[in-house]
Amino acid sequence: MSLLIKNGEIVTADGRAHADVLCEGETVTRIGTNLEAPTGARVIDATGKYVFPGFIDPHVHVHLPFMGTFSKDTHATASQAALVGGTTTFIEMCAPSRHDDLLEGYAQWKEMAEGQSACDYAFHMAVPRFDDRAAAQLREVVADGTTSFKVFLAYKDFFGVDDDELFGALTLARELGVITTAHAENADLIAKLQARLLAEGKTGPEWHEPSRPVSVEADGVHHFATFLEATGARGYVVHLSCAAALDAALAARRRGVSLAIEVVAPHLLLDASYAERPDFEGAKWVMSPPLRTKADARALWHALQAGLIDTVGTDHAPFDAGEQKVMGKGDFTKIPNGIPGIEERVKLLYTYGVSRGKLDLHRFVASASTNAAKLFGLFPRKGTIAVGADADLVVWDPAQRSIISAADHVMNVDYSGFEGMEVDGRADLVSVRGVVQVEDGRFVGAPGRGQLLRREPEHV
Ligand code: URP
Numbered sequence: 001m002s003l004l005i006k007n008g009e010i011v012t013a014d015g016r017a018h019a020d021v022l023c024e025g026e027t028v029t030r031i032g033t034n035l036e037a038p039t040g041a042r043v044i045d046a047t048g049k050y051v052f053p054g055f056i057d058p059h060v061h062v063h064l065p066f067m068g069t070f071s072k073d074t075h076a077t078a079s080q081a082a083l084v085g086g087t088t089t090f091i092e093m094c095a096p097s098r099h100d101d102l103l104e105g106y107a108q109w110k111e112m113a114e115g116q117s118a119c120d121y122a123f124h125m126a127v128p129r130f131d132d133r134a135a136a137q138l139r140e141v142v143a144d145g146t147t148s149f150k151v152f153l154a155y156k157d158f159f160g161v162d163d164d165e166l167f168g169a170l171t172l173a174r175e176l177g178v179i180t181t182a183h184a185e186n187a188d189l190i191a192k193l194q195a196r197l198l199a200e201g202k203t204g205p206e207w208h209e210p211s212r213p214v215s216v217e218a219d220g221v222h223h224f225a226t227f228l229e230a231t232g233a234r235g236y237v238v239h240l241s242c243a244a245a246l247d248a249a250l251a252a253r254r255r256g257v258s259l260a261i262e263v264v265a266p267h268l269l270l271d272a273s274y275a276e277r278p279d280f281e282g283a284k285w286v287m288s289p290p291l292r293t294k295a296d297a298r299a300l301w302h303a304l305q306a307g308l309i310d311t312v313g314t315d316h317a318p319f320d321a322g323e324q325k326v327m328g329k330g331d332f333t334k335i336p337n338g339i340p341g342i343e344e345r346v347k348l349l350y351t352y353g354v355s356r357g358k359l360d361l362h363r364f365v366a367s368a369s370t371n372a373a374k375l376f377g378l379f380p381r382k383g384t385i386a387v388g389a390d391a392d393l394v395v396w397d398p399a400q401r402s403i404i405s406a407a408d409h410v411m412n413v414d415y416s417g418f419e420g421m422e423v424d425g426r427a428d429l430v431s432v433r434g435v436v437q438v439e440d441g442r443f444v445g446a447p448g449r450g451q452l453l454r455r456e457p458e459h460v
C-alpha cells in the first residue's frame with residue numbers, strides 16, 4: 001500500500017521545501033518533485049498546505065489512578081483525540097504508586113494500551129519507590145525498550161520519592177543510559193502551606209496556587225539539578241511553569257548539568273485567574289504546578305522562542321468537572337489535579353506561536369515533535385520527514401479557523417480548559433506509519449493500529 005502526498009510544503013525542524021512525499025508500506029521512501037504515483041497508490045493533493053512530521057506529545061496521562069479517582073480517557077479515546085489534533089505519538093507516564101508493584105504496573109499499562117491505541121506510544125516509567133527490588137525491576141523495564149524514567153518530587157507517600165531514592169534512581173539511570181524526567185516541586189513545603197491555608201479557612205480552588213508558589217517549584221528544580229550533577233545522570237524537567245523555575249533550570253545548565261526543559265500548553269496560554277473563577281468553576285484549572293501569572297507565561301514564550309525550552313507537551317490529565325473536580329469542594333487539596341489537552345496542543349501552539357509571530361515554523365516543529373524524538377530515543381524514526389523514517393505525516397491546512405469547544409472534542413472529558421479560544425489551522429490528513437488515520441480533520445482509521453515504541457538506551 002502506498003501514499004503519495006503531492007504539492008505540499010514540507011517543513012521539518014531544519015528544512016523547508018515544496019516537494020512530494022512517497023510512503024510505501026510504513027515508511028517514507030522518496031521525497032522529490034513531480035514524483036510519479038506507483039500503481040494503486042493513494043494520491044493526496046496538499047496544494048496550499050504544510051506537510052509536517054507527526055507531532056509527539058512527550059507528557060500524557062491516559063490511565064492515571066490519582067487522588068482517589070481515575071483519569072477519564074481510555075487509550076482509544078486519548079489516541080483518537082491525539083490524532084485529530086495532529087499528534088501521532090504520545091509518551092504516557094506509566095505511573096503505579098509507591099504501594100504498587102512496579103512490574104505489575106508496567107504490565108498493566110502495556111495491556112491497557114495494546115490493541116486500543118490508534119497512534120504510536122511509549123512510556124516514561126515512574127519510579128515511585130527505589131530499593132533493590134525496584135532496581136532489578138527497572139532493569140527489566142529498560143531491557144524491554146522503555147528507556148526513560150519519571151520521578152515525582154511532589155505527591156509524597158503516593159508517587160513521590162525521598163532523597164535516598166532519588167539518588168538511587170538517578171545512579172541507576174546513569175548506569176543504564178536512561179533519561180529521567182521529573183515533576184519538580186518541594187513536597188514537604190507544599191504540605192505545610194496547604195495545612196496553613198486550610199487552617200485559615202482558605203479552601204477554594206484559588207488557594208491551590210498559593211499552596212505551591214513559584215519558590216516551591218524553583219526549589220524543586222534546583223534540587224533535581226543538584227542530584228543530576230552529583231550522579232551524572234541526564235534529566236528533563238516536566239511542565240516547568242514559571243520564570244523562577246526557568247532561572248533555576250538555566251543556571252543548572254550553565255554549570256554543565258544535562259537538563260532538558262518541557263513546558264506544557266496550559267502554562268503557556270492560561271494564567272492563575274482561571275482557577276479564581278467563582279462557584280468552584282476554577283477547579284477545572286487546578287493542576288500542578290499551578291497556572292501562574294501572565295508575566296510567567298511571557299517568560300516561557302521568550303525562552304521557547306530563544307530555543308532554551310526543548311519541548312511543548314500537554315500533561316494531558318482528564319478529570320471531569322462534573323463528577324471528579326467536585327471531590328475537592330470545601331478542600332482544594334482534594335481537587336484531582338490536571339487539565340486535558342492532548343487534542344488541542346498543536347493547534348494552540350501553531351496559533352499562539354506561529355500565527356502570532358512568536359515562533360517560526362521550524363521552532364514549532366522542533367518543540368512539538370523533533371526535540372522529543374531526539375531526547376527520548378525515537379529519532380530519526382519519528383520527529384522528521386526523511387527517507388527511511390516512519391510515514392507519520394500531518395497535512396496541515398493553515399487556512400482553517402475554529403473555536404475550541406468541549407461540545408465537539410474527541411477526548412472523553414466533560415470540559416476543555418481552552419474553551420472558546422480561537423485557533424488557526426487544522427490537521428486535515430494524518431498518517432501513522434503510512435496508514436491514513438485522519439481525513440478532513442476526523443478520525444477515520446484503525447482504532448488499534450498504534451504500536452508500543454521500543455527504544456534503545458543512550459550512553460552519552
Ligand atoms: O496536575 C497535574 N499535573 N496532574 C497530572 C499529574 C502530574 O503531576 O503530572
Ligand code: ZN
Nearest residue numbers: 183239288289
Ligand atoms: Zn507532574
Ligand code: ZN
Nearest residue numbers: 059061093315
Ligand atoms: Zn503529568
